Amino acid sequence: MTGVSCRGVTARYNGATVLSGVDLAVRPGEWLVVVGPNGAGKTTLLRALAGVIPAGGDIVLGDQKLNQMRRREVAARVAVVPQTPVVPDGVTVFDYVMLGRTPYIPYWGMEGPADRQRVTTVLERLDLLSFAGRTVSSLSGGERQRAVLARALAQDASILLLDEPTTALDLGHQQQVLELVDGLRREAGLVVISTLHDLTFAAQFGDRVLLLVAGEVIAEGRPGQVLRAEVVSEHFGATVEVIERPDGPVVLPVRTRG
Amino acid sequence: MSAATLPLGPPRPRLGPVVVSVGVLMVAAFGSLVLGPAGVDPWRAIVEVLDHIPLVSLDSGLSSQEAAIVWQIRVPRLVLAGLVGATLAGSGAAYQGVFRNPLADPYLLGVAAGAGLGATIAIVSGLPTSTIPPLAFTGAVVAVVAAFGLASLGGSRRSGATLILSGVAVAAFFTAMQTYLQQQHADTIRQVFSWILGRLGTTGWGDVRTLVPYAVVSWLVLFAYRRHLDVMAVGEEEASTLGIDPVRVRLMVVAGATLGAAAAVAVSGLIAFVGIIVPHIVRLATGPSHRVLLPVSLTGGAAFLMTADLVARTVQSGGELPIGVVTAFVGAPFFAFILATRREVSA
Ligand SMILES: Nc1ncnc2c1ncn2[C@@H]1O[C@H](COP(=O)(O)OP(=O)(O)OP(=O)(O)O)[C@@H](O)[C@H]1O
Ligand SMILES: [Mg+2]
Numbered sequence: 001m002t003g004v005s006c007r008g009v010t011a012r013y014n015g016a017t018v019l020s021g022v023d024l025a026v027r028p029g030e031w032l033v034v035v036g037p038n039g040a041g042k043t044t045l046l047r048a049l050a051g052v053i054p055a056g057g058d059i060v061l062g063d064q065k066l067n068q069m070r071r072r073e074v075a076a077r078v079a080v081v082p083q084t085p086v087v088p089d090g091v092t093v094f095d096y097v098m099l100g101r102t103p104y105i106p107y108w109g110m111e112g113p114a115d116r117q118r119v120t121t122v123l124e125r126l127d128l129l130s131f132a133g134r135t136v137s138s139l140s141g142g143e144r145q146r147a148v149l150a151r152a153l154a155q156d157a158s159i160l161l162l163d164e165p166t167t168a169l170d171l172g173h174q175q176q177v178l179e180l181v182d183g184l185r186r187e188a189g190l191v192v193i194s195t196l197h198d199l200t201f202a203a204q205f206g207d208r209v210l211l212l213v214a215g216e217v218i219a220e221g222r223p224g225q226v227l228r229a230e231v232v233s234e235h236f237g238a239t240v241e242v243i244e245r246p247d248g249p250v251v252l253p254v255r256t257r258g
Numbered sequence: 259m260s261a262a263t264l265p266l267g268p269p270r271p272r273l274g275p276v277v278v279s280v281g282v283l284m285v286a287a288f289g290s291l292v293l294g295p296a297g298v299d300p301w302r303a304i305v306e307v308l309d310h311i312p313l314v315s316l317d318s319g320l321s322s323q324e325a326a327i328v329w330q331i332r333v334p335r336l337v338l339a340g341l342v343g344a345t346l347a348g349s350g351a352a353y354q355g356v357f358r359n360p361l362a363d364p365y366l367l368g369v370a371a372g373a374g375l376g377a378t379i380a381i382v383s384g385l386p387t388s389t390i391p392p393l394a395f396t397g398a399v400v401a402v403v404a405a406f407g408l409a410s411l412g413g414s415r416r417s418g419a420t421l422i423l424s425g426v427a428v429a430a431f432f433t434a435m436q437t438y439l440q441q442q443h444a445d446t447i448r449q450v451f452s453w454i455l456g457r458l459g460t461t462g463w464g465d466v467r468t469l470v471p472y473a474v475v476s477w478l479v480l481f482a483y484r485r486h487l488d489v490m491a492v493g494e495e496e497a498s499t500l501g502i503d504p505v506r507v508r509l510m511v512v513a514g515a516t517l518g519a520a521a522a523v524a525v526s527g528l529i530a531f532v533g534i535i536v537p538h539i540v541r542l543a544t545g546p547s548h549r550v551l552l553p554v555s556l557t558g559g560a561a562f563l564m565t566a567d568l569v570a571r572t573v574q575s576g577g578e579l580p581i582g583v584v585t586a587f588v589g590a591p592f593f594a595f596i597l598a599t600r601r602e603v604s605a
Contacts, residue, residue, distance in 0.1 A: 052495050075501030082499075088491035090546040095488070102489055103501035108482060110549075155500070 002062035002077055002158040003027045004049065004191050010056035011044050011215075018044045019215045021057070028158070028189040031182070033196050033206030035226075037236050041215040042195040043083055046161045049193065050080045061159065075103035079157035083164045083195075085148045087137050093147050094132040097122060100154030119154050125180070126150045141168035149177060153184070160185070162194035166201070174198075178205050199240075203227050203248035211235065223248050275543045275550060279557040283340070286564040290336035293572055296327045303328045334463045338525070339567040339581075340560035341466065342458070343532055345473045345522040347559025349515035350533030351540070351551055352480045355487040356511045357418045364519035364533040367425035367512065371432035372401025373523040377453050378436045382443040390453065391468065391524040397432070398520035402512070404428045417494060418508060456527035456582035458567055465525040476518025477556060483511050484548040491546060529563070529582045531589040536562050539596055562589075 005025040011018050018041045026032045034042045048055035051066050051074050059066040061077055069077075079100070088096070100122075101115040123129045126146045131139060136147055145168045152160060160181065166174040182205055185192045196202045202209055203223035211219040211226050213235050219226045227249050229242040243250040291307065292300035298320065306318035306328045318325065349364035357366070365371075376397025380390045408424035440450055458465075486507045489497045494504040519533070536559045537551065544550040563585070570584040 047495075050499050052498050071498060071503050072501040075499060078499070080496075080499040082496060086491075086493040086496055088546065090541075091488075091491060092545075095547065099489055099492065099500055105485070110485060 002191065003030075004059075004061055004159055004193065006049070006057060006059040008057035009045070009048055009059060011041070011048050011053060013044075017215060019048065019055070022212070022215075022217055024210060024217075024220070026191045026193060028191055029185055030207050031185055031192040031194070031205060032208050032210060033194055033202040033223075034210045034212055035196065035199060035202050036212035036218075040212045042212055043163055044215075045212065046080065046163050046193065046195065049159075050074070050078050050161055072103050075155065075157070077157050078159045078161060079152035079155035081148050081152045081160075081162045081165050083167075085144075087144065089135075089137060091136055092133055093128060093136055093139070093150075094119060094123070096136045096147055097128075097150045097154050100151040100156075103155065118156070122150045122154045125153070142170060142173055145169060146173070146177065149181075158189070159191040160193070162192065164195055164197060166196070166198070174201065181205075199227055199232065199251035200249075203251065227251055275540065275554050276557075278543075279540070279554045279561065283557045283561040283564070286561040286568070287336055287340070290339070290564050290568050291328070291332055293568060294327070294332060295572075296324070298324050298327060303332070307333060330462050334466050335458055335567070336564055338458050338466050338469065339563045341469050341473050342522045342526045342529065343536070343559040343561070343563025343566075344556040345469075345476060345518040345559070346529065346533040347536035347540075347555040347562070348477055348480055348552060349519040349522075350559075351537035351548070351555040352483075352487065352511050352515040353533075354537055355548055355551075356490055356508050357422060358491065358493065359418075359422070360538065361534070362422075364515060364522075365429075365528070366422065367405045367516065368401030368428040368432060369398040369516060369519045369523060370528050371429035371436070372397035372399070373520065374454060374528065375401075375432045375436040375439075377527075378439050378450050381446050381449050381453065382439050391465075395520050395524035398523055399516065401425075401428050401432055402516045402520075406509075406512075421508070421512075452580065453527045454582070455580035456529035456585075457578075458526055458581055469521050469525050472521030473518055476514050476521075479510060479514030479517075480552055483507060483514070484552050487511065487548040487552075488546075527582065529585055531585045532559055532563055532566075535589050535593045538593070542596065 003026060007023050009022040010020055022045060024032065034045060036042055044053070047053045049059060061069070061074070066074065097119045098111060098115065101111055101118065105111050105115065120129070123132055126149060128143070128146055128150055131143060131147070136144060139147060145165065149165060162181070166177055169177060178201060181192055184190055206223055208221060209223045209226040210217060211231065218235060219231060224244070227242060229240055232238060232240050232242070232251060239254055239256050241252045241254050243252060292303050302318045302320050305316050306320055306325055308314055309316045309318060310329060320328065346364050350362070353362040353364060353366055354360060373394040374397070376393035376395070377390050380393040402425070405421060405425040405428045408428060409421040412420070440447060486502055489500055489502045490504060490507060492500070497504045537555045540554045540558050541551055544554050566584045566588060567581055569588060570579045570581045573579060
């Protein structure tokens with residue numbers, strides 16, 4: 001089983017530092033939710049963990065250093081659901097999800113029956129079978145987001161990086177998708193690192209929450225420790241009330257005027 | 259419902275477009291073979307071609323002069339048209355795929371400007387015409403290598419957009435040099451223009467023999483990368499999270515496409531439009547997967563250019579139109595018609 005750990009991760013765009021020395025460690029079967037205001041560096045952190053941007057510091061996947069692994073090896077271990085996925089023109093949902101099998105298809109080869117079976121299973125699991133022959137661009141925002149998640153699941157990676165996987169989903173599908181990921185990580189011991197803007201969901205599904213502000217880790221720990229009303233109002237500039245419940249804190253926005 | 263029993267197969271490779279394009283290709287080849295000013299009997303012309311198949315021996319009954327018209331003029335010319343058309347269309351499809359840009363064509367990174375400069379140098383310095391193809395080829399390859407060099411000045415992992423812009427800069431520079439040379443040697447303008455407008459050789463089998471190895475290598479490279487090109491449709495960053503090295507795929511695809519396009523341009527001049535419209539028309543029928551798009555672009559490009567050449571040499575009695583004029587003249591309205599009448603792809 002593959003855990004993720006990193007020490008002193010830094011990243012910069014055009015000379016501007018966006019991540020300054022992020023440390024984290026996530027064990028197999030554990031879900032870490034990264035929260036923080038817009039522009040804090042959450043997406044950048046996930047991109048660094050996926051190895052698609054150059055980053056300083058040490059990132060270790062299982063027993064291997066990320067920067068010593070080949071692209072295919074990384075892709076077989078780390079699957080990414082991007083915040084704003086590219087929607088290819090004219091590609092069917094089936095073919096799109098099949099892209100997730102890329103790390104297992106021989107370099108010069110084509111997918112086989114096992115790959116098609118795997119794609120079918122994933123589509124079924126995400127309620128997408130009836131969309132299999134439709135083009136991705138013809139799907140609604142939420143259906144499309146499920147297709148992207150399906151592609152990541154078809155990748156059979158032990159580390160899932162989910163960047164705002166529920167923004168386009170209705171409440172029921174948000175719960176459904178988060179429960180699905182929760183079930184998978186428990187049954188298959190996956191590492192899940194996700195960003196979530198909904199702090200209540202962050203508290204319900206994250207084993208731990210990491211608060212990132214301006215590229216620095218401000219707080220990290222169990223949801224109840226991190227998501228306190230004064231912390232949220234300080235760093236998000238929001239007025240909230242935090243209600244303690246047995247399944248975690250509920251972060252409730254409240255109006256100060258009107 | 260168990261997944262194993264679902265009727266859902268893989269989306270089957272659709273054979274329809276392949277069959278149609280091969281059919282059109284055969285009609286175009288047949289037309290090119292039997293039509294021409296010399297008035298050779300069509301049936302005998304076909305028998306004459308069959309006679310050249312190994313182990314087949316038939317008597318076409320053609321005079322030796324007519325036989326020569328068929329086998330030394332018409333057949334090599336239609337084969338050359340097919341090779342050039344296929345190569346330009348295949349390269350165009352590959353460029354469009356790897357840059358995810360519908361406006362990309364085989365001349366995008368400077369193949370046309372480089373070849374134009376090479377050919378102009380050969381013409382204005384009064385070198386023998388046999389030096390035009392090698393110099394045009396060299397110019398095309400130098401231009402694309404220069405575009406790559408320029409793009410990687412800021413680091414080799416630069417995006418496709420940087421490469422396109424570098425290609426634009428290189429092309430502008432080479433075109434300026436060519437225009438300058440042309441202007442300094444005004445007496446050769448006709449010859450330079452006739453090269454630029456494109457023409458299919460009249461040198462018997464020589465051009466075909468020159469082009470075949472480059473064309474075949476180019477097709478094989480592009481076909482080998484057909485699945486990688488499909489993955490590149492989600493953009494470079496996502497392709498790389500899926501285990502593809504986009505920089506390497508781009509390099510190999512551009513190299514393969516450039517090799518073919520440069521060789522085609524070297525023997526036939528700058529034939530416009532084939533590399534951009536044929537893949538688009540094919541894509542409307544086949545969908546975006548390069549597994550079907552690439553092979554059908556090859557057959558479709560061959561059929562298109564054979565037909566255009568047939569028009570070029572028959573429409574005007576007593577003379578030939580430049581092939582590049584015909585491809586644009588026929589191609590542009592046809593393309594406009596397709597775009598205006600196609601149904602918006604919805605499912
Ligand atoms: N390619 C880029 N070039 C320059 N700056 C960038 C680039 N990508 C992101 N940034 C900047 O880096 C900072 C962090 O961006 P990032 O996308 O990681 O934020 P985020 O925490 O994911 O925000 P959000 O909640 O809005 O998704 C922002 O200030 C952003 O403007
Ligand atoms: Mg983000």
